[in-house]
Amino acid sequence: MTKPSHLALCAAVLVTAASATWSATAPAPGDPARPLRSVASFGTIRDQAERSAAIFAEAGKVIQSPRCLNCHPATRTPTQGDAMRPHVPFMVSSDGNHGPKGLPCATCHGADNSRTFAAGIASVPGNAHWQLAPIEMAWQGLTLPQICEQLKDPKRNGSRSLAQIVTHMNTDHLVGWAWEPGEGRSKAPGTQAGFGALIEAWVKTGAHCPRA
Amino acid sequence: MGNAVKLKVNGEIHDVDAEPDTPLLWALRDLVGLTGTKFGCGVALCGACTVHVDGLPRRSCVTPISAVGEAEVLTIEGVGKTPVGKAVQDAWLKVEVVQCGYCQAGQIMQATALLTADPAPDDAAIDRAMTGNICRCGTYPRIRAAIHAAAKQRVA
Amino acid sequence: MKAPTNAAMTTDRRRFLAVCLAGTGGLTLGFPLLAPRTAMAAEATFRPNAFLAIGGDGTITATVPYAEMGQGAMTSIAMLAAEELAVAPAAIKTVLAPGDNKLYAHPVLGEQITGGSASLAGSWMPIRKAAAAARIMLVEAAARRWGVGAATCTVADGRVHHAASKRSLAYSELAQAAASVPVPADPPVKTGGFKVIGTAAPRVDSAAKVDGSAVFGLDVRRPGMVYAAVQASPVIGGKLGAVDDKPALAVAGVTQVVRLANAVAVVGRHTGAARKGLAMLEPHWDGGLTDLSTEALVKQADAALDRKGVTAATKGDVAKAFAGAASTFEADYRMPMLAHAAMEPLNCTVEVRDGACEIWVGSQVPGRARIDVAKALGLDEDRVKVNSYLIGGGFGRRLQSEWIVQAALIARQVKAPVKVVWSREEDTRQDAYRYHNHSRVRVALDAKGNPLAFDHRIVAPAIMLWFLPSLLWKDGVDVDATNAATGPYAFPNLMVDYVRNDPPDGLLVGNWRGVGETRNGFVVETVMDQLAAKAGVDPVEYRRRLLPPKSRIAVLLDRLAQETGWGKPLPAGTTRGVAIQSGFGSHMGLVAQVRMDGGKLKVERMTAVIDCGIAVNPNVVRQQIEGGLLFGLTAALYSNITIADGRVVESNFHDQPVVRMVNTPKIDVIIIENGNDPGGVGEPGTAIVAPAIANAVFAATGKPLHQLPLPASMVERV
Structure with missing residues (x-):
């Protein structure tokens, strides 16, 4: 494909499915204080559609964590921190989702998280593909069922098949950033592997969305 | 100790003895001896430490030297040798932008990055690119005017 | 402290009318305190109670008694002197006065203070009088050399002219002779017909601030200098308790951990190492106003x-x-x-050696800082020298000197000149x-x-x-x-x-x-x-x-x-x-x-x-x-x-x-x-x-x- 088809997920980050940048390194350890339920634990739900929706709701803990939502804003301005306050300094995505002319995201956000050794903000987050989600992938202000529908809609998910979404969630380095967000930043719940497994199970069970 | 790293700054190679996680800012200021790049906040909130790395703006306070590698670092001491940088510096003098002057190295590096990416920015484009650079003396209106002046001079 | 008087601006200004025309080679006002003995001896014979110096090389130097923190003190003072000396403001070299309350007191505030938006008002007469006196002495020297009446001479473009004989001499040629002319007691200054005053002359400090060569306090470099990051008690009024310095000393480039009563500092070969070392410490803070709230x-x-x-x-x-x-x-x-939040975080470079202390800093009260440091270190005031540098925004914060004293107390424990740099967080949380x-x-x-x-x-x-x-x-x-x-x-x-x-x-x-x-x-x-x-x-x-x-x-x-x-x-x-x-x-x-x-x-x-x-x-x-x-x-x-x-x-x-x-x-x-x-x-x-x-x-x-x-x-x- 020539037209880049981006899927915006965790962090500010959009990644092509065929991207060579995804990392094969072991998943980050995650936050033990906020585990994700295992796929198996949903086995007691007899109805498949119901089970599917419940699994997505669990995955939603990640999707709706500040680590993901901050860069899926409804405006073209990212938010920051667990309180999801407006990005300081004021920043806009601009057309290419990489910041305005002359001030790319990479001005501050390097290829990796950067420790500051400051007494306040302990690190500046970074990733080689740091950018803002395109507007059609905005999540802020949406309910989880709305996000779920959006995720299934190729017009609003970067022209992805569900299989591509599973791969993306499981393996993408930028998605993985949510569990390695740098010092001073809370992690997304669970692990990327656990999250990926939930998404995979959700798709296998028919990708049903929770009811509003 | 003994972590000699080579940094290419303003066209010259410098041996810098510092840990890989040392911010470029301090390597430039304390070890290379180029003090024009300023420290303001330490966490990329103010823009005072802006330099160019391979032609793109970078907040040197959050750029570890390990991330620089063999890239070309350009600082306020060297930016006047580039056509855009020279035009920006000239415009700064013409418009009399400077008050305390502390933030201006960062402002000039950021403005040069803007004009390199967008040779004729309008006010909104200037605001978008420059708003990460704080000036407590309140020189913003003059910075805006100077960027326009530099753009005009580049076109003329 | 000297009792200031409200009338000082218009009455007794003799104290501020100090003119020194330097002879051959010119005199400079800055003598490093830790310089060799010979220079110290020279200092003893020189009373730098001058706003102006004209060197044998023609350099006109105006000493700016105030801090330059963006408000244009250097430019304004150059302009005032230029007006009376009939030269372009750019022809005047400005230097920031060292800390000395006796020599550089503001005529109204009574001390060397840059505050109250009073710098220009405080210079308005004294600087012009100093320059007018210099001009009169240069003219007198020329008139004597030519054997003509001083009243028949004029000044323009840095020269004394005698129109009738079409002769002229540059100030540089007259500087030495002028130094022996008696200083006029109350030289008149121009009351109108200004050529410089009232013009939008370019700021004299702009060029260096645009090309990165301007030297702020943060930019001072001294031979053998080390760098310190400091944290004072985050609890207001708290004291430093136990602190294990090993994690800081384990950081490459860190050389020392310094304890003060209410702060801890980490010293290193560069600020990056010092800041990292400080971040590794987990100091305990004792006491303080732990219940205090807005x-x-x-x-x-x-x-x-x-x-x-x-x-x-x-x-x-x-x-x-x-x-x-x-x-x-x-x-x-x-x-x-409110905090001041100037762009340049507080910083101060200090060397304490041989019973003396030399400081490189941008201060709105350098004279007071000198006294305060002398007191804190138990030194005589004349064993403390405060060299003044550009300030990256003052806004009143640098009317305090407690941070300079802190740097001196750190430096006392360090065997090298040390530049103490506050973090932005420290600057915000330890403000006045x-x-x-x-x-x-x-x-x-x-x-x-x-x-x-x-x-x-x-x-x-x-x-x-x-x-x-x-x-x-x-x-x-x-x-x-x-x-x-x-x-x-x-x-x-x-x-x-x-x-x-x-x-x-x-x-x-x-x-x-x-x-x-x-x-x-x-x-x-x-x-x-x-x-x-x-x-x-x-x-x-x-x-x-x-x-x-x-x-x-x-x-x-x-x-x-x-x-x-x-x-x-x-x-x-x-x-x-x-x-x-x-x-x-x-x-x-x-x-x-x-x-x-x-x-x-x-x-x-x-x-x-x-x-x-x-x-x-x-x-x-x-x-x-x-x-x-x-x-x-x-x-x-x-x-x-x-x-x-x-x-x-x-x-x-x-x-x-x-x-x-x-x-x-x-x-x-x-x-x-x-x-x-x-x-x-x-x-x-x-x-x-x-x-x-x-x-x-x-x-x-x-x-x-x-x-x-x-x-x-x-x-x-x-």
Whole structure:
């Protein structure tokens, strides 16, 4: 494909499915204080559609964590921190989702998280593909069922098949950033592997969305 | 100790003895001896430490030297040798932008990055690119005017 | 401390009229304290009580007794000297004076202080007199050489000319001879026909600030220098307890951990190592005001509003006026703690060696810093030298010297020159804050709504009691805090009551750009709009009636109304507010135009008129007003330092926002030209912003604002 088809997920980050940048390194350890339920634990739900929706709701803990939502804003301005306050300094995505002319995201956000050794903000987050989600992938202000529908809609998910979404969630380095967000930043719940497994199970069970 | 790293700054190679996680800012200021790049906040909130790395703006306070590698670092001491940088510096003098002057190295590096990416920015484009650079003396209106002046001079 | 006198500016200025014409090679004022003995001996014979030196090489050097922190002191002083010496300002080399209260005291403030927007007023006569004396001596030297009368000689372009014989000599050729000419006792200065004064001459400091070569305190480099990062107790008033220094010493490049009573510092080969080392430490802090909170401090200041204080000013019979009033107005005001947040975090380079201490720093009180360090180190004052450097924004923070003393105490434990650099977080959390200021205003009104009596109770700390007691603490009243407490208005009866409300021990407070005028301008000028609304009179007209006719401030108000088209329709959805003030020897007015959109405030435009007498450099005047306005705008919109559990909450620009380019309104500055002596321009702009904006919001909403910063619900942070 020539037209880049981006899927915006965790962090500010959009990644092509065929991207060579995804990392094969072991998943980050995650936050033990906020585990994700295992796929198996949903086995007691007899109805498949119901089970599917419940699994997505669990995955939603990640999707709706500040680590993901901050860069899926409804405006073209990212938010920051667990309180999801407006990005300081004021920043806009601009057309290419990489910041305005002359001030790319990479001005501050390097290829990796950067420790500051400051007494306040302990690190500046970074990733080689740091950018803002395109507007059609905005999540802020949406309910989880709305996000779920959006995720299934190729017009609003970067022209992805569900299989591509599973791969993306499981393996993408930028998605993985949510569990390695740098010092001073809370992690997304669970692990990327656990999250990926939930998404995979959700798709296998028919990708049903929770009811509003 | 003994972590000699080579940094290419303003066209010259410098041996810098510092840990890989040392911010470029301090390597430039304390070890290379180029003090024009300023420290303001330490966490990329103010823009005072802006330099160019391979032609793109970078907040040197959050750029570890390990991330620089063999890239070309350009600082306020060297930016006047580039056509855009020279035009920006000239415009700064013409418009009399400077008050305390502390933030201006960062402002000039950021403005040069803007004009390199967008040779004729309008006010909104200037605001978008420059708003990460704080000036407590309140020189913003003059910075805006100077960027326009530099753009005009580049076109003329 | 020497007792200053208000009359010093116009009377005894001999002390400031120190001219030294250097002979061969010229004399320089800066001698390193730790220099070899021979140079020290030379210093003993040289009294650098000079503002001017002319070297045999023709270099004219003006010593700037004040700090250069962006306000243009170097440029203005070069211009004043250039005017009398008939040279271009660029021909004058300016050097910042070292710390010395005896040699470089401000003629009014009585010490070497850069504050109160008083630098130019303090230089206006002394520098010109010094330059005039130099010119007279150069002319005399030329006249003697030619055997002609001095009166037949003229000066131009750095030369003395004798038109009749078509001869001329350069100053450089005359410097040595001129040094032996007696110094004129009271040289006359030009009273008009200025060639330099009044021109927008380029700032003398711009070029170096644009190419990165300017040397701020942070940029000082000394042979063998090491670098320190420091953290003082985050708990206000706390002391350093146990700290394991191993994690810091394990960081490559870290050489030492230094303990002070209330702080810990990590020393390294570069600041990056020092900062990293400091981040590795987990110091314990003992004691301090762990229960302190902003809520408690506000409550305390509110309680003080109910106390009777000390009368600071009184006129007529306020009680009688209230007894006979047709109606009354009353409002309480609350203003928060403020940080200075200059761009250059505090830093200071110090070497302590051989019973002497040398300091490289940018200070608004270098003379005082010298004394304070001498005291702290147990040295004689003459064993401490303070070298002055450019300041990346002062705003009053550097009127304190406790941070310089801290650096000296660190340096005492380090066997090398050490540059101590505060982090932004430290700069925010260990500031000398503008303290909580509360006010209660009561106004007695006649049947038409005109004020019969203005009663202003001011709750403020006793800053001047320790900062400048001889000049600005009188009979239990902080003269600064109560300054401009009734505005420029001619109220028939008035009362200003000062209730002292000091911060708890350990919480450092101090001066903040705009000082008393800032706190009182907000109060008085927003009261005026509420009174005007109550009376159903236009706010400009209401003010006009209360100003002395034809006074400078009355003229200014009319000009402001004219320039802004006051009374004419505004763009839909916008309102405007006015404020005026007299202070710092200047008069100022501002109209702010705002848009209230969905309850959110956008300041679209600010139009200022300034009457500062002779504008020595109109460009610098404009810069100061533009900058002052934006500094004040930041405070009005955002600034609020808070304390919880004894710690300052804010730390950096994300939680202590400042105005950025994206929310900078359009600014116009109009200068009223007249021949009065120059007034200050650094602070008036800051002081006038909040009331003008609050009045514009009042015009839009009908709801008066009695608190700063403006309601958070109204203000979008960027």
